[in-house]
Amino acid sequence: MIVGIDAGGTLIKVAYTNKGEIHFEKHPIAEIEQVADWVNGLGDSEVCVTGGRSGVLVSLLNQPAQEMVEFEATHLGVQVLLKEMGRLEDAYLVTNVGTGTSIHCIQDNVHERLGGTGVGGGTLIGLSHLLTGVTRYDEIVSLARQGSRERIDLKVKHIYEGKEPPISGELTASNFGQNLFAISKDLTKEELLATVIGLVGETVSTVSVQAARQCRSSTIVYIGSSFIDNPLLKEVVTSYTILRGSVPVFLDNGEFSGAMGAMSSL
Ligand code: ADP
Known part of the structure; x- marks a missing residue:
């Protein structure tokens, strides 16, 4: 294997x-020992490990494993997955919305890290929990889908009341920026969670579109587990990316880019 x-x-x-078929699995980081036990029980196999916790995992393995720098593995995995979707291009950006967010430019097979933001999937879970007490990721994303940001986010049109704004009135002027003191007690979990996802989505897409100016391409490939079963985040990121003049692409199985790259290197 x-x-x-x-x-x-x-x-x-x-x-x-x-047997020639590719399988994908994910586990919480707390199960790192179980994952190591699974690998140790495989017998004859070749293993390549990447990611920030790869050192811990390798220390738990009974057999030697290759290690790969995370950005290289991700880059290779994105290439393989783009090719499978018939979308391989010479130049594109990759925005990986993991626990945090990092942004890369890939041009003629050379990749460069352009930057990132600490706002990412970790923010999504952490802020959601602090505001609503909800702990589980699946519950956060499903409640958020039923919520509206209308009463919480301040839009440009709210500031330019009765006047034509110089930019689209639909843009968010301030996430969580409405006067909330009077209504804070009646806001629902759904509304709060939708607004957290709005904040994360608009931040990662805004930073990505700005980074695209340093890259030849305006195609932004969004990957990372923060998009798993999270249509609201995809929707926010899609509309903000298009509004700012770039082209969003979501990879099938994009959350497995790093794992796929590590596997493909063997
Ligand atoms: P990392 O490589 O840093 O672990 P990922 O790309 O796996 O990053 O993304 C982690 C994010 O994915 C979490 O912060 C959370 O927003 C989201 N996520 C998706 N599914 C789950 C899950 N089952 N449990 C926890 N977080 C999840």
């Missing part, structure tokens, strides 16, 4: 081939 593992800050992503 050929196995690629991306051990990140929150989740461990695994890609492996069995």
Whole structure:
């Protein structure tokens, strides 16, 4: 068996081939020992590990494993997944919305990290929990889908009341920026969670579009587990990216880019 593992800050992503078929699995980082036990029980196999927690995982393995720098593994995995979707281009940006967010430019097979933001999937879970008490990721994203940001976010049109604004009135002037003191007690969990996702989505897309100016392409490939079962985040990121003149692409199985790259390197 050929196995690629991306051990990140929150989740461990695994890609492996069995009888020619590719399988994907993910586990919370707390299960790192179980993942190591699974690898140790495989017998004859080749393993490549990447991600911030790869050192911990390698220390738990009984057999030697290759290690790969995370950005290289991600880059390779994105290439493979783009090719599978028939969308391989010479130049594009990759925005990885993991626990945090990092942005890369890929041009003629050379990749460069352009920057990032600490606002990412970790913010999504952390802020959601602090505001509503909800702990589980799946519950956060499903409640958020039912909420509206209308009463919480301040839009440009709210500031330019009765006047034509110089930029689209639909843009957010201030996330969580409405006068909330009077209504803070009646806001629902759904509204608060939708607004957290709005904040994360608008931040990562705004930073990505600005980074695109340093890259030849305006195609932004969004990956990372923060998009798993999270149509609201995809929607916010899609509309903000298009509004700012770039082209968003979401990869099928994009959260497994690092694991896929590690596996493909073997
Ligand atoms: P990392 O490599 O840093 O672990 P990921 O790309 O795996 O990053 O993304 C982690 C983010 O994915 C979390 O912060 C959370 O927003 C989201 N996520 C998706 N599914 C889950 C899950 N089952 N449990 C926790 N977080 C999840």
